[in-house]
Amino acid sequence: MRIDTLASYASPIVSQGNQTGEGWFLTGEMLELIHSGANNIVCAQPFGCLPNHVVGKGVIKKIRHKYPAANIVAIDYDPGASEVNQLNRIKLMLSTAQKNLAKEDSGSGLS
Numbered sequence: 001m002r003i004d005t006l007a008s009y010a011s012p013i014v015s016q017g018n019q020t021g022e023g024w025f026l027t028g029e030m031l032e033l034i035h036s037g038a039n040n041i042v043c044a045q046p047f048g049c050l051p052n053h054v055v056g057k058g059v060i061k062k063i064r065h066k067y068p069a070a071n072i073v074a075i076d077y078d079p080g081a082s083e084v085n086q087l088n089r090i091k092l093m094l095s096t097a098q099k100n101l102a103k104e105d106s107g108s109g110l111s
Contacts, residue, residue, distance in 0.1 A: 001032050009035065013062050018055070027059045034067050040097040041072045042090060071096050 006028030007016055014027045022029075026043075033041055043056045057074045064070050073093040075086050 006032055013059050013066070014055070022055060026055055027063070030059070030063060030072065031067075034063070034070055039067070039069045039071055039100070040093065041070070042093065043072055043074045045074055045076045045078075069100065071100060 007024060009031035010016070010024040010028035013031075014024045016024050018024050030041055030043065033039075043060065045056055060072050060074060063072060071093060073089050075081075075089055077086070
């Protein structure tokens with residue numbers, strides 16, 4: 001996708017002047033996935049990147065409000081995050097994704 005399109009997706013949620021972490025680009029990428037039909041997103045926060053952590057978690061609530069079908073989970077990969085916690089959060093996200101798919105299937109008569 002063209003970068004100006006990503007910027008236009010992100011601009012209602014975060015300023016294009018935001019230069020912390022991935023800035024508006026992280027938000028634009030999540031919205032690109034949603035616009036392409038991928039509502040289930042794992043936002044992996046790399047070790048030691050506090051700005052990405054703040055931006056990633058900070059925009060998720062607003063994205064969910066604007067796109068209610070969005071199922072986004074932020075996973076921290078740093079020394080303070082246990083592997084069990086990371087896996088449990090991903091499993092919970094997948095469980096929600098399966099429930100949402102079942103709702104879509106039952107609503108469309110595809111059981």
